[in-house]
Amino acid sequence: MRRLSRSSLVALVALLTFTACGLDRPEVARVGDRDVATADLEHAVSLQRALADLQGAPCGQPAAGESQDAACERAVLSGELLWLAVQGYAERNDLGPSAGEVERAVGQLETQVGAEVLNEALSSRSVTRDDLSELGRRILTIREVRTAVAEEQVGDEELHRLYDEGVLDFTVVDAIHILVASESEARDVYRRVRDATQEEFMDVARRVSTEPGADESGGALGAAAASGYAEPFARAAIALDPGEVSEPVQTQFGWHVIYLVDESVTPYEEAKEGLLEPLADREFQSWLAARAAELDIKVNPRYGTFVARTFTLTATRSTDPEADAVAPSPST
Numbered sequence: 001m002r003r004l005s006r007s008s009l010v011a012l013v014a015l016l017t018f019t020a021c022g023l024d025r026p027e028v029a030r031v032g033d034r035d036v037a038t039a040d041l042e043h044a045v046s047l048q049r050a051l052a053d054l055q056g057a058p059c060g061q062p063a064a065g066e067s068q069d070a071a072c073e074r075a076v077l078s079g080e081l082l083w084l085a086v087q088g089y090a091e092r093n094d095l096g097p098s099a100g101e102v103e104r105a106v107g108q109l110e111t112q113v114g115a116e117v118l119n120e121a122l123s124s125r126s127v128t129r130d131d132l133s134e135l136g137r138r139i140l141t142i143r144e145v146r147t148a149v150a151e152e153q154v155g156d157e158e159l160h161r162l163y164d165e166g167v168l169d170f171t172v173v174d175a176i177h178i179l180v181a182s183e184s185e186a187r188d189v190y191r192r193v194r195d196a197t198q199e200e201f202m203d204v205a206r207r208v209s210t211e212p213g214a215d216e217s218g219g220a221l222g223a224a225a226a227s228g229y230a231e232p233f234a235r236a237a238i239a240l241d242p243g244e245v246s247e248p249v250q251t252q253f254g255w256h257v258i259y260l261v262d263e264s265v266t267p268y269e270e271a272k273e274g275l276l277e278p279l280a281d282r283e284f285q286s287w288l289a290a291r292a293a294e295l296d297i298k299v300n301p302r303y304g305t306f307v308a309r310t311f312t313l314t315a316t317r318s319t320d321p322e323a324d325a326v327a328p329s330p331s332t
Helices: 006-024 038-055 068-092 099-113 115-124 129-154 156-165 183-193 198-208 231-238 268-295
Strands: 029-031 034-036 171-180 220-225 249-251 254-265 305-307 312-314
Touching: 029 068, 034 068, 038 068, 038 115, 038 129, 068 129, 068 268, 068 312, 099 115, 099 129, 115 129, 129 156, 129 268, 156 268, 171 183, 171 198, 171 231, 183 198, 183 254, 198 254, 231 249, 231 254
Parallel strands: none
Antiparallel strands: 029 034, 171 220, 171 254, 249 254, 305 312
16 A cells, blocks of 8 residues: 655645634624625625715725725624624514514604605615515614623612712702801801792892892702712702701802702613713623634634624725635634
8 A cells, every 4th residue: 555655644634624624704794603604695785885975985894905996895794793683682582672663763764865855765676675674673772781891891889889989970959059168158148048939048148149140040050960060069959958058068169059940860771871871882892802712713814813802893904815715714
């Protein structure tokens, strides 16, 4: 039996390795056990090109040396990978918009460009209103997942702490005040008005307050966010019950005596979304990086290199025309 030479053996091993890599290589990309096929990407690209046509903007931003078509495919594929990464979480947690919410989102676009223009743009790229609605559903679902993940990662205890710290932002006060120059004057005013009615307080304000216009306004400030006032003033105001008068409070403007007309506080449950928003991108990005490792995301190098840390595709820099024939890029 003829033995293989060392060079032939090396070549055979290389061939078998290359073949195995080729068998494992996804056509476009693989996220867990889900593949993105060429037809899937082409259809998604067509829809994004239709939307780009409506906006008068290019589909994707080319990197140095990258074609516009490649940039578009890379941008669209990034969106497809993101969707596959969040889809399971959304389904397990029953997240997603209602049919009415999707319809309203598509309706906003139609209002902006007109139904005829929208339909023509879709038709010219061989995509449909159903395709557009599905894209809208995915985008809205991703937003819900982003919020849910942030809430899960941050935790209710931390959110309550942030709510308590930011109470001035969530409190609206309707206040009246009397402004004087010195503490002694303020204490004299306080003795006169500490049991006063609103009208009595305003009458004193018209006569003694140094605030410009107080002779007409009676010191009334109207309803405003507590955070809009100097902090000592705001803290004193929110500590009152409606109808109560504060002891003298000093700010950079002088000394104040405050009468609280009314107060309203945004409940924690309503404030939660606003508290989460500044944290959501960071928490969602961290979660996605972990998901990338779990899902072992692979991308055919012809479409770019997947970077788990940012969950994005960077442009392929290879000038090799056969770049799409090599093994898929690993998660970074």
